[in-house]
Structure formats: structure tokens, C-alpha cells
Amino acid sequence: MTISYISKRKESTVTQTLSEHFETVRTFDSLDNFIPTDNEFNSIVVSLEFGEESIENFIIKLRKSDKHFITPLFFENNGAFLYFDTKITIIEVVERTKNVKTLYNEIGHHNYTSWENKILSYFYTRPDYNIVPKLDKHKEMFYYFPLVEYFYDGQEDYFYWLEDMANQNIFSKVKLVDRLFCCPFCFSALMKFSDHCPSCGSINIRNEKFIHCFTCGHVAPESNFLKNERFVCPSCKAKLKLIGEDYDRPLENGVCMDCGNYHIDSKLEVSCLTCHKTFTTEDLSKKFIYEYKLTEFGRNQIKFGTVSSADLIVNALNYIDLNYFTFTLNWSIQMQRRYKEEMFSIIALKLTLSEKTSSYDLLLEFSKFLRRTFRTTDFCSKIDNNSFIFLFPKTDSAGLDVLKSRIDDFIKSIKLNRGKFEVKIELFTSTKENVEEETAQQLLAKLANKL
Numbered sequence: 001m002t003i004s005y006i007s008k009r010k011e012s013t014v015t016q017t018l019s020e021h022f023e024t025v026r027t028f029d030s031l032d033n034f035i036p037t038d039n040e041f042n043s044i045v046v047s048l049e050f051g052e053e054s055i056e057n058f059i060i061k062l063r064k065s066d067k068h069f070i071t072p073l074f075f076e077n078n079g080a081f082l083y084f085d086t087k088i089t090i091i092e093v094v095e096r097t098k099n100v101k102t103l104y105n106e107i108g109h110h111n112y113t114s115w116e117n118k119i120l121s122y123f124y125t126r127p128d129y130n131i132v133p134k135l136d137k138h139k140e141m142f143y144y145f146p147l148v149e150y151f152y153d154g155q156e157d158y159f160y161w162l163e164d165m166a167n168q169n170i171f172s173k174v175k176l177v178d179r180l181f182c183c184p185f186c187f188s189a190l191m192k193f194s195d196h197c198p199s200c201g202s203i204n205i206r207n208e209k210f211i212h213c214f215t216c217g218h219v220a221p222e223s224n225f226l227k228n229e230r231f232v233c234p235s236c237k238a239k240l241k242l243i244g245e246d247y248d249r250p251l252e253n254g255v256c257m258d259c260g261n262y263h264i265d266s267k268l269e270v271s272c273l274t275c276h277k278t279f280t281t282e283d284l285s286k287k288f289i290y291e292y293k294l295t296e297f298g299r300n301q302i303k304f305g306t307v308s309s310a311d312l313i314v315n316a317l318n319y320i321d322l323n324y325f326t327f328t329l330n331w332s333i334q335m336q337r338r339y340k341e342e343m344f345s346i347i348a349l350k351l352t353l354s355e356k357t358s359s360y361d362l363l364l365e366f367s368k369f370l371r372r373t374f375r376t377t378d379f380c381s382k383i384d385n386n387s388f389i390f391l392f393p394k395t396d397s398a399g400l401d402v403l404k405s406r407i408d409d410f411i412k413s414i415k416l417n418r419g420k421f422e423v424k425i426e427l428f429t430s431t432k433e434n435v436e437e438e439t440a441q442q443l444l445a446k447l448a449n450k451l
């Protein structure tokens with residue numbers, strides 16, 4: 001086995017020990033000199049003398065490279081070997097290196113160009129690792145996964161990917177770490193909450209105690225009733241002495257200083273500090289932060305190279321399985337036969353990816369788009385791995401044209417880092433006549449065939 005030792009000082013005892021246990025030992029005196037080398041090593045030892053920041057950058061370059069994304073990394077401090085923060089012996093260095101090598105041999109015949117495949121093979125070769133989130137108040141989600149960020153080549157959207165992997169049972173959720181509210185549009189957890197007048201939207205509102213006069217029914221803030229330290233109704237001039245007999249406390253407790261509106265509840269408004277959209281608390285999305293681990297099933301999928309990313313789209317929508325979709329469609333057809341105004345529309349869609357296209361990148365963009373575009377009453381199902389079908393209840397052909405043009409605009413706007421893709425779309429809008437003879441199965445088959 002081969003090992004490289006990167007150190008300015010190049011401790012002779014370290015070089016000596018390494019050469020006693022590895023066939024080849026090569027030394028480098030800087031991290032920058034190591035990166036461009038063509039040599040592949042089974043293991044790397046880095047001296048801590050380079051400092052935390054340089055080493056961090058080095059790891060990122062290593063994990064993103066095509067040669068060293070899997071290579072075990074050890075540290076050296078004053079002649080001692082470290083694995084993360086733990087002191088280990090040279091025997092353990094050898095054992096770890098050997099284990100990673102053996103496991104990588106099982107899967108090394110696959111093509112590992114995308115970051116997803118690289119990280120999956122990384123975890124495959126480290127069966128004892130969990131994918132652990134770390135809290136950081138500067139991150140959009142307040143959490144991040146340090147190990148994943150070494151590999152990921154974009155922003156923090158790898159959260160979808162983790163979810164996707166968990167939904168496919170590639171990863172299991174070993175621990176629920178936290179649950180967060182986040183923006184329904186961009187899933188950032190950085191949000192600002194403010195309460196507003198429900199009538200005019202002003203933030204210039206005040207909490208007040210209210211009084212309800214039994215004599216005339218007048219409702220107003222307590223301050224309007226106060227006259228020489230007694231309560232007198234400003235409307236009917238009745239003296240209000242006994243609560244429950246002359247007056248009571250209504251539910252209202254807020255006054256708008258701008259429009260004068262009295263209200264029971266102010267309107268709580270949320271603004272996302274990341275995408276700057278504004279919404280109400282009911283729209284808030286809930287996000288769960290988990291610690292993950294590769295499953296046995298996942299290990300097999302990696303071994304046979306069968307991990308897919310198509311479930312991303314599915315998770316973004318009201319996804320139902322094809323049987324239930326067909327059932328819902330049948331019901332819609334029957335309704336349309338009975339009532340002229342019960343129309344519905346369908347979009348069938350097939351994605352064809354070129355070999356170089358990262359299906360994950362594409363599906364991620366697509367799933368975000370679908371989440372923005374579709375209503376909660378719309379349904380989606382998967383015909384096969386890359387074909388999807390959407391049902392839009394109460395949508396006529398004009399509504400369908402709007403959806404279609406949004407999809408077209410979106411497809412034109414996608415810029416992928418690498419590769420190409422094609423989208424084929426088939427549309428259908430029901431009328432009383434065109435569903436008279438047809439069953440859901442026939443209709444679905446007809447659309448799928450045209451794709």
C-alpha cells in the first residue's frame with residue numbers, strides 16, 4: 001500500500017514508521033504541492049502544522065477531486081498519529097487504510113463523477129460513520145452537515161438530497177435532532193415575525209382592554225369609557241358599575257392606530273430573510289433535522305449502482321401511488337360525465353437526461369419549481385422512473401395553458417453545470433364528451449404512449 005506524508009518538518013520518526021508499514025511513502029512539503037500530483041495514494045497523513053483553515057480547504061479539494069475523494073486522511077502532531085481528534089497507533093492507520101481499500105474495491109468499478117456518488121461511496125467505505133448535523137446560527141437552516149459539505153458542489157440544498165436518500169431507504173434516520181419552522185418557498189429558517197392590523201396591515205397597533213356596554217351594545221377600548229375614574233359608555237352615557245351586569249369584557253384586545261380597527265387577533269406576518277417573500281404562519285413549512293446512517297439496503301444499492309434521484313419530484317408534491325392516482329382520475333371522469341362544470345386537466349411529462357447530466361441537479365430545480373407552481377389540490381404520480389403525471393381538478397384548457405407556459409418558461413430558465421436534458425409534455429383537458437367512453441386506465445395509457 002502507498003501513503004503520502006505532507007509536512008514542512010517531515011519528522012524523521014514518522015517517515016521511518018510509515019516506511020516500516022507501507023510499501024511506498026512519498027513526502028510533500030506543502031498541501032498545494034500535493035493536490036496537482038497524478039499519484040494515487042491509499043492513505044494520506046497531514047501534519048497539523050499547516051493550521052486549521054488550510055487543512056479544511058485541503059480536505060474540501062480532496063473530497064471534490066476525482067482521485068482522492070475516498071482516501072483516508074490522518075493527522076500528525078509531534079510525531080503522533082491522529083484520526084479526527086483521537087490519537088491512534090500506526091497499526092490502526094494501516095487497518096483503516098486497508099478497510100477503506102477493500103470496501104472501495106467492491107464498488108470502484110462504478111463511475112464516480114457526481115458529488116452524490118462520491119459521498120455515497122465515501123460512506124460505503126466508512127460503515128461506522130453517521131451523517132451528523134451541526135448547529136450554526138449563520139446557516140440558512142441553522143444546521144449543516146460538515147461531512148456532506150466537503151463533497152457538495154452547490155449551496156445548502158443538499159438537505160433535499162438527504163431526505164430523498166432517506167425516503168428511498170438508502171439512509172436511515174437514526175435520530176431526530178431538531179424540528180424547525182421554515183419558509184415554504186426556499187426552506188430557509190431565517191425568518192422575521194411581526195404582527196399587523198388585520199384590516200389595513202399596519203404594524204402601528206396596540207394591545208388594549210375592551211369593554212362591551214350591555215345597554216347599547218357599544219364595544220370600545222377601556223380608555224374610551226373612563227370618565228373621572230368610572231366607566232361611562234361614550235355612546236349611550238350609561239354608567240357601567242358591575243361587570244357581568246352592566247358590561248363585560250369582549251374578546252377584542254387590539255386597536256390599530258392607523259385605521260382605528262378593533263380586532264381580536266392581530267395578523268402574524270412572516271418575512272423570509274433569505275428569499276424576501278412574505279407569508280402567514282399557516283404557510284410555514286416544518287423541517288426535521290435528522291442524523292442519518294447508510295442502511296444495508298443502501299449499501300447494496302451503492303454496490304450495484306442503482307441509487308436514483310427521481311423521488312425528489314415526488315416529495316415536492318401531493319404524490320400518490322399510481323393505483324390511487326388512477327382511482328382519483330376515475331372519480332374525476334365520472335364527475336365530469338355527470339356535471340359539465342367538473343372539468344379537470346392532466347399534464348404528462350417525461351424527462352430524458354443525457355449521460356453527463358446530473359439528474360439530481362435537474363430534479364432539484366424541478367422539484368422547487370413544482371412546489372412553487374402547483375396547488376395543494378393537485379396530484380402527482382410517477383408512471384416510470386423519469387415520467388410523471390399530474391392531475392389538476394377544476395382546471396379548464398385556459399388554466400392548463402397557463403401551467404404549460406410556466407413549465408416552458410421554467411425549462412428555458414434552467415442552467416445546468418453540465419449535461420443536457422429534454423422534456424416531453426402531453427396535455428389533456430376533459431370535456432363532457434371526451435370522457436364519455438374512456439376509463440382512467442385507457443386515458444393514462446394513451447398519454448403515456450404519446451410521451
Ligand SMILES: [Zn+2]
Pocket residue numbers: 197198199200201202256257258259260261
Ligand atoms: Zn389598521
Ligand SMILES: [Zn+2]
Pocket residue numbers: 213214215216217218233234235236237238
Ligand atoms: Zn352604551
Ligand SMILES: [Zn+2]
Pocket residue numbers: 183184185186187188272273274275276277
Ligand atoms: Zn424564503
